[in-house]
Amino acid sequence: VPINPFAERYLYLPIVGFIIMFAVCIEYLIAEKLKIRLGYVNRYMLVFFLVISTIFSFSVVKRNSIWKDNYLLWSDTVAKMPNSSRAHTNLGFAYYNRRRIDEAIGEYLTAIKLRFGDEVTHLNLAVAYLEQGRYNDEIYELKTALRLKPDYVKARNNLGVAYARQGLFDQALKELLVAVRLAPDDIYAHYNLGRIYSKQGRYDEAIDQFNIILTLKPGDKEAYHKLKVLVEKKKGHEGESASNVHP
Numbered sequence: 001v002p003i004n005p006f007a008e009r010y011l012y013l014p015i016v017g018f019i020i021m022f023a024v025c026i027e028y029l030i031a032e033k034l035k036i037r038l039g040y041v042n043r044y045m046l047v048f049f050l051v052i053s054t055i056f057s058f059s060v061v062k063r064n065s066i067w068k069d070n071y072l073l074w075s076d077t078v079a080k081m082p083n084s085s086r087a088h089t090n091l092g093f094a095y096y097n098r099r100r101i102d103e104a105i106g107e108y109l110t111a112i113k114l115r116f117g118d119e120v121t122h123l124n125l126a127v128a129y130l131e132q133g134r135y136n137d138e139i140y141e142l143k144t145a146l147r148l149k150p151d152y153v154k155a156r157n158n159l160g161v162a163y164a165r166q167g168l169f170d171q172a173l174k175e176l177l178v179a180v181r182l183a184p185d186d187i188y189a190h191y192n193l194g195r196i197y198s199k200q201g202r203y204d205e206a207i208d209q210f211n212i213i214l215t216l217k218p219g220d221k222e223a224y225h226k227l228k229v230l231v232e233k234k235k236g237h238e239g240e241s242a243s244n245v246h247p
Contacts (some may be wrong), residue, residue: 008063018056021049070094078107085115093124101131119145123155130162138162153183157192164196172196187213187220194226203234 024041031038066076074091081087092107108125111118126141142159145152160175173196179189194209210227213220 018053021053025049071098083114085111085118085121088114089118089121089124096124096128101128104128119148119152119155122148123152123158126158135162135166151182153179153186153189156182157186157189161192164192169196169200185216187216191223198230198233203230206230207234
């Protein structure tokens with residue numbers, strides 16, 4: 001079975017049984033008031049319905065406390081399904097959001113051991129390594145994610161940024177250009193591409209990227225500010241070049 005058939009999101013249909021139970025109880029009470037005898041229901045059935053409803057109601061109330069936040073939910077899931085790679089990945093993400101990076105990494109590594117081949121887990125692990133300044137490990141995990149899913153735009157974008165962080169701008173541009181080709185509407189990829197072009201002094205290409213961002217997201221204050229700065233830098237660069245020309 002590719003899914004867990006008993007997961008809560010698949011258990012809405014059995015609620016029909018409880019609806020029928022309550023409908024029968026109401027019908028019985030109305031019949032009693034009107035002095036009508038129903039042949040298919042009696043007091044013993046009502047007691048049985050009441051017991052079943054009470055047990056399940058108690059279970060629901062108890063279960064609701066686990067849905068309070070992602071940490072409680074996935075901790076409970078891992079305890080009950082320790083071989084679920086997805087549960088370990090999600091628990092790792094919950095740890096990451098609580099800034100418990102070492103524990104997050106531990107959960108991601110467990111998930112990978114259970115089922116090698118989940119590109120999301122490798123991406124999350126790369127982000128956790130970034131938090132610890134483990135840049136080479138970050139790049140390795142991003143590359144692994146892309147081996148598993150070459151069109152994974154978020155991993156491409158992150159890998160481009162990781163290369164840029166180490167001053168490997170040509171490799172960074174290669175990854176980011178692939179990212180914008182795969183997802184032309186991805187604002188983050190255009191933003192990072194524009195920043196690298198700016199660092200290389202390629203102002204026209206950087207300006208093009210921030211213009212694209214403003215087309216995709218009009219009114220983006222940060223993009224507008226960056227664009228304004230780039231235009232000024234371009235003017236200054238052109239003025240400096242002109243001043244170096246001698247008759």
